[in-house]
Each structure stands twice: as C-alpha cells, then as structure tokens.
Amino acid sequence: MPKLVAFLRAINAGPGRVVRMKVLPHAFESLGFSGVATFLGSGNVMFETSAKDAALLEKKIERRLQQVLGYKAPVFIRTLAELKELADLEPFENSEIHGADLNIIFLADSLDERSKAKLLALRTGIDGFRVHGREIYWWHHKKPGTLLYSTVPLEKLLPVPFTIRSTNTIRKLAANWP
Numbered sequence: 001m002p003k004l005v006a007f008l009r010a011i012n013a014g015p016g017r018v019v020r021m022k023v024l025p026h027a028f029e030s031l032g033f034s035g036v037a038t039f040l041g042s043g044n045v046m047f048e049t050s051a052k053d054a055a056l057l058e059k060k061i062e063r064r065l066q067q068v069l070g071y072k073a074p075v076f077i078r079t080l081a082e083l084k085e086l087a088d089l090e091p092f093e094n095s096e097i098h099g100a101d102l103n104i105i106f107l108a109d110s111l112d113e114r115s116k117a118k119l120l121a122l123r124t125g126i127d128g129f130r131v132h133g134r135e136i137y138w139w140h141h142k143k144p145g146t147l148l149y150s151t152v153p154l155e156k157l158l159p160v161p162f163t164i165r166s167t168n169t170i171r172k173l174a175a176n177w178p
Helices: 023-029 054-069 080-088 113-120 167-176
Strands: 003-008 034-039 044-048 075-079 101-107 127-132 135-140 162-166
Touching: 003 054, 003 080, 003 162, 023 034, 023 044, 023 054, 034 167, 044 167, 054 075, 075 080, 075 101, 080 167, 101 167, 113 127, 162 167
Parallel strands: none
Antiparallel strands: 003 044, 003 075, 034 044, 101 135, 101 162, 127 135
C-alpha cells in the first residue's frame, strides 16, 4: 500500500486549535487507513491506504477532521517519494540564503502565473521565494536588530489554503519514515 503523509493546517496553532496527538490517529484510522502515526505536534500524519486519488483523500480527511475537531483544517497530502524529493531539493544557492531559515509552503495545487508573479515580487533582502510544483520554498532572515521574522502577507496573496513546515521538519520526517 502507498505510504502518504498528510500535512494539516492550523493544528496546535493558537487558542481553540489545541489537539491531543492521539486524536489524529483515531480520526485517520476511523477512515480505514493503516499504519497511522503522527510526527511532532503540528499536524503531520503518516498513513497507508490503497486509495490513489490524493484530492479525494484530502477532502475525505478534511470532512472527518471537521467532525472530530469542530473546525476546518485543510489537508495537503504527499507521497513518501514526494516527501523524500522535497527533503533532498536545494532550491537556493547557499550564498543566497546564508543564515536564513528555510520553510516549505504546501499548496493543494500549483500556483497560477499571476499569483506566482505576485509572490515573487515580495522578495526582499530578508525574504526569498522559489516555486516548485505544489510547493513554495521560502527563506527568511530575522529582521535586523530584532528577534522577529518578516511578516510576509501570504494569507492575502495566495488564492488557496496552504500550510508551512520547516525544511528541518521535512528532512526529519523523510529520514524517520522508511
């Protein structure tokens, strides 16, 4: 059976969104998935299923999570092979991102050209982006003289739901899931 990972948006991200990690495996198992496990406390769920249509699986899981959690949690599914590819990809030159944190923004679908152009126009000396399929790689530095990171207005810019994970999380997930 194919191994998949579901990245859930807004899990353990603020008041009213705290989820005990045992709740997620039960929700996934109730849908007939096997080999269910969570990774970290931020909505990363690994599972196996014979179903092949990721878009249908995403909707099915979203409906179940709405029932269990009481709020909408968008779901972004990737195969184990896709996850390993994301973990191995180096989308930027080292000189370009020296000292920056690198994140991966997961989308359900690829960006249209207009949205992609708007996103790339947000590049500054402390933020940079690279679009790769259904993911956006985002490097960002702390704002000079502060402990704060930039506040790129992704919510207003991106026309679709998304979720963000650090590349370190993705690499650990890919390495720890045979």
